[in-house]
Amino acid sequence: MTAAAAPAGPVTTSDPAVRVQGVGFSVGGAVILADIDLTVDRGELLAVIGPNGAGKSTLVNMISGVARPTSGRILLDGTDVTRLSVRRRARAGMGRTFQTSSLFNGLSTVQNVCFAVQSAAPGPLNPFRRAGSRVVMQEALRLLDRVGMTARAAWPTAALSHGDKRKLELAVALARRPSLLLLDEPMAGVAMEDVPSLTRLIGELNRDGMTICMVEHHMHVVLGLADRIAVLHHGRLLAVGTPAEVTADPEVRRAYLGDVL
Incomplete structure (x- = not known):
């Protein structure tokens, strides 16, 4: 059952920009996401990576309100927005880009x-x-x-x-x-010669104080921009850590990075 929206409370410095608590998403008995616990800290650039079908875009859809989780809740600046529409989340400070234009x-x-x-x-x-x-x-x-x-x-x-x-x-x-930008594969379809300028732009936005959660397959972009990396595999959170921690994780390398590094 989807968690009911909690009353809005004051934003404190201890609240992350986004908190994903126990989020799951199932369709017709198929589990797409299971028990995802994740935060995006204020001013951070968090990259979400993983193989195709890992649930990355689904997670972004949960956060932005395009789809609603079947379990768990989403908090923005400490306020439960799980049941809020895309429009109301946008008014609360979420911005979003999509894989397709x-x-x-x-x-x-x-x-x-x-x-x-x-x-x-x-x-x-x-x-x-x-x-x-x-x-x-x-x-x-x-x-x-x-x-x-x-x-x-x-x-x-x-x-x-x-x-x-x-x-x-x-x-x-x-x-x-927005105070938070959700970027779903911003480099998708982009010619290699255009990747550096787009990467610089995203980095500039982040350095200017924009909190960013980005799904991306280009590992050189991820490693150049991310403060932390979250790795999804088969709908579950496999690892979260700094780029150095994640790329050194044997389980992550077996599941994903061995094919892309």
């Missing part, structure tokens, strides 16, 4: 970000809508500058490389000014 290819680069800025605070209290399109455009251009995409502001989104689309997705996610 969620951009509007029929719009320009800057129009995608303008749309995200306008939708970040819907309704009559939206300050950007009251201020008019000029302020929306200014904020969109600020976000594009943050991800290094100003020169492509007028480009059709469909004409962007996969690497530039990933940067644009980050700008869209940042429109809500």
Whole structure:
């Protein structure tokens, strides 16, 4: 049974950005995740790795609210958000990118970000809508500058490389000014020559104080960015530790790293 949402309490410095407590997820008797206990500390970059089918994207879906766990609970800044919708979690400070693009290819680069800025605070209290399109455009251009995409502001989104689309997705996610970013395989489909600049951008966001939980298969990216690594295998948490600890773990090497290092 899914845990009931607890009353919101004050955020203290002892609360991690995210706490996953005893989370499990089953579909038709098939266990996808089992008894996952994991934290993402404030300001940390936690990488989640593991073989295909290990449950990595499912875990991110549990945290972001795309799917609801069949057991356990998810806490954001000490508050139980297990039963909250994706929208309400976004308002509480979660941002998310997906393996596959969620951009509007029929719009320009800057129009995608303008749309995200306008939708970040819907309704009559939206300050950007009251201020008019000029302020929306200014904020969109600020976000594009943050991800290094100003020169492509007028480009059709469909004409962007996969690497530039990933940067644009980050700008869209940042429109809500999240405290936590969930990145699901940000390097998927990205040409090797674009990987270094995207890696630098993610690292800069983290150094600027953004808490990041990232699923990624490129181990050189993971080892260059992660403060800690969580390893999933067959839906269970196999190991959690620093990059040095995880890469030295014999069980982790047998289950996964022997194929990728």
